Amino acid sequence: MLRFIALYTSMVFAANGALAGPVDWQAARDAGLPKLVESAPAPAPQVPFSDLDGGTHSLADWKGKALLVNFWATWCAPCRAEMPALDALQKAKGGERFQVLTIATGRNPPAAVHKFLAEAGVTALPTLTDPQLALARASGVLAMPVSILIDAEGNEIARMTGDADWSSPAALALIDQITAQ
Template identity: 50%
Template sequence: MKKLLLILVYTALTTGANSALAADADLIVPLLEGDLKKLVVHEAPKATSGASFELADRAGRASLEDYRGKYVLVNFWATWCAPCRKEMPHLSELQTEFGGDDFEVLTIATGRNSPQGIVKFFKEVGITNLPRHQDPKQALASQMGIFGLPITVLIDPEGREIARLRGDADWAGDSAKSVIKTLIEARKDS
């Protein structure tokens, strides 16, 4: 009897999680226009890595788990990446408009990027509101399947990857803003 009850509870939880994700996908996909058409929305949530990364200015370490409870747009980038230079101001604008308790843009420089080089990059492109985190040994990037830059991953409040975009995009455009606004509002309504 206990096993049957456990199976029923597991099935109910799984079904609820999958239908919640399907609802997110149903909300997101119709909003994808322009660059955001490259956003691949997963049919089922994917686990993220537990690997840690360095906080800005080597002030400690964190993991994606530390960001649970909100939607997180994780951008993997590098100082030498030309598309990253173009994309970073868009991410900054998205953070300015939506950053807070329900959403955050998390930037992680992966590979060889000196802290001084990151500071210089941010200064050159006028970024003051995004974190300068690093993944110098690419532990997080490797476990997340990040091959090539930039890659941006959308993580749900439960810490699962729900979508991924390879290459740069206009994250300050109407399509991106509609996606984030819709996700935040749908979560508040549920």
């Protein structure tokens, strides 16, 4: 019961920008994101990565938006379990202030990426890749999946190793708090 009180309290504050304050990381952990770890704000790496259409990107391309950057691979079972929730989060909260970026990391042939996303029912996420693991290494990613929260100024503010239900009320409230700042 206590975790739901914390969740709904954080949702009330997130919904009212005039009351917005610091993100309540503990409430997010208590409400269903137990592996979430707050980071001391530090600039996210600006290492290039690509998309399946041959374009080159960096996280700076999304500056001004809060991001949830998810590193995943086609061979990763927890990634498969998590991907529909990431897609649902993008559908629910994606827009001017927030974006989910899923980045297939390592050797993930384009056909395997497309098959993985189709089987997971993903329709709202970009097809981004980091085949040389350059961004993953610069970000300190040692396992998959890893999700990194980046604020609108381009600073890493939290991360989670392992899968999560990113479409849960706890995750939605957390994104509301991050985008209200």
